[in-house]
């Protein structure tokens with residue numbers, strides 16, 4: 001990292017006092033443009049001009065890679081073995097002939113047998129770089145302040161132990177080479193094991209998936225499935241999952257499913273995944289073979305409920321992962337219909353868990369309706385970024401971005417680089433441009449077919465394409481080992497998106513670099529950006545501060561500013577009965593800025609007790 005920073009300094013890319021100067025103009029006199037729009041544009045620096053590469057070997061894009069390893073699908077060999085339909089059978093899955101699957105028989109958990117080949121597929125070899133391993137800064141997580149509010153908050157655990165964790169789950173945690181819980185896991189495991197509802201917020205890459213999977217699976221292994229009270233229609237099979245996990249995107253759903261496969265190993269719990277854009281028939285057939293833990297995107301889940309293929313009447317655990325993103329994507333009506341309008345047990349008869357790295361106010365309203373007497377857990381500041389990620393903001397005009405990008409890429413060390421743009425069109429254009437430079441780039445965005453998206457991700461993960469140009473579709477949750485650099489070629493209009501995007505690097509205690517191109521078009525996000533940089537002890541370039549004084553977001557709380565709550569808003573004195581008070585982009589956020597609730601303030605960081613807080617934060 002130090003070397004990379006040095007190289008960037010040498011390239012002048014990191015010079016925050018002046019605007020970005022493309023290589024061909026470095027020795028020319030060129031006045032930096034001011035971010036208030038007063039500067040003069042003296043040059044027209046298109047990106048292609050300097051790069052007359054006609055002999056491009058077109059890599060990766062447009063399906064040129066014959067990669068058969070679809071995202072998330074192959075590693076576990078999940079589809080190869082037959083799943084018997086009945087959960088009480090000791091069904092086989094994984095490589096042929098294995099009997100790894102456990103069963104629930106006469107009120108007891110009978111684990112399956114070990115299968116070394118499948119173990120290798122699920123958990124990888126210790127030195128396999130395609131499996132994320134914890135980095136040198138993993139221990140730094142111990143210093144992260146944690147706050148848990150609500151009634152009777154259980155004490156956190158400090159190690160993975162039995163109890164509270166089930167033995168089979170413990171074995172799988174060991175196979176995954178997880179030696180100790182991350183902070184969010186330390187709290188979420190005892191909270192969920194105690195049967196409590198939970199709203200948990202923790203930084204990107206800090207192990208939230210395990211935070212809900214470990215206790216949900218562990219309790220399921222101990223307690224077995226709910227008894228199905230409904231008559232099975234012989235001609236139409238229905239899935240009755242015990243746990244339902246909803247996630248905003250197909251890729252994230254697939255990734256959670258992959259994690260679930262690992263930690264369900266040898267147990268009676270059979271995980272399934274359903275998402276739009278893939279043939280529904282295959283997904284139904286897979287569910288017919290057993291479906292105890294279902295990972296789903298809201299749209300496909302509603303569809304399958306409407307078709308009578310899924311009943312939620314058996315659900316003990318409902319998890320909403322990246323719930324705020326699901327609302328942003330317009331899924332609220334579908335989610336409410338699934339949770340409140342179908343046969344899902346009521347709040348008191350299920351456990352409901354919400355996880356995200358950002359929790360804007362409206363998601364806390366959803367919590368009011370979906371969760372009962374819940375614990376609010378915040379690990380680190382809500383919406384903050386990990387200090388493992390070094391953040392750099394460069395002033396780059398739109399027409400200079402391509403050159404600046406090439407500069408950055410030439411300075412990059414080994415590793416994968418994720419480049420975020422705002423539009424699908426731009427993703428395609430930029431990918432083509434990079435391919436023309438003989439760079440190994442591919443793209444992921446919503447207009448690509450599911451199989452194209454899967455191939456792109458697989459090529460990126462394997463390193464065959466070390467550059468992935470992405471829209472917001474890849475911003476959340478994706479856990480790709482060895483992403484060393486995230487470049488916000490276009491900054492998002494929403495600071496929460498920025499937080500999630502850069503969180504694709506610096507995961508599980510590893511270090512990472514995040515570079516963003518900023519110019520006057522990004523005035524709406526400047527205030528939030530400064531907050532995020534300051535919270536993570538990063539350098540704030542002067543041009544950002546200058547820009548903040550011109551920016552609208554300096555004076556209101558648009559989505560570009562920080563409208564997260566880092567508080568459990570039940571502790572607020574304000575009435576939160578009216579949704580209108582908390583709409584995104586609204587005003588009336590009160591006097592308490594985020595810094596008002598920093599460690600040095602009145603708040604009880606580091607305490608697990610539910611101190612009440614009279615701050616009015618909207």
Ligand SMILES: Nc1ncnc2c1ncn2[C@@H]1O[C@H](COP(=O)(O)OP(=O)(O)OP(=O)(O)O)[C@@H](O)[C@H]1O
Pocket residue numbers: 132133134177178179180181182185202203204205206207208209210356357476477478479503504507508
């Ligand atoms: N206890 C642990 N020890 C070591 N590594 C862990 C542990 N828990 C999780 N990890 C690894 O850390 C990485 C990040 O975890 P995960 O994807 O759950 O993060 P997250 O908090 O959900 O991130 P995001 O907010 O981006 O979705 C994963 O590769 C996971 O395997």
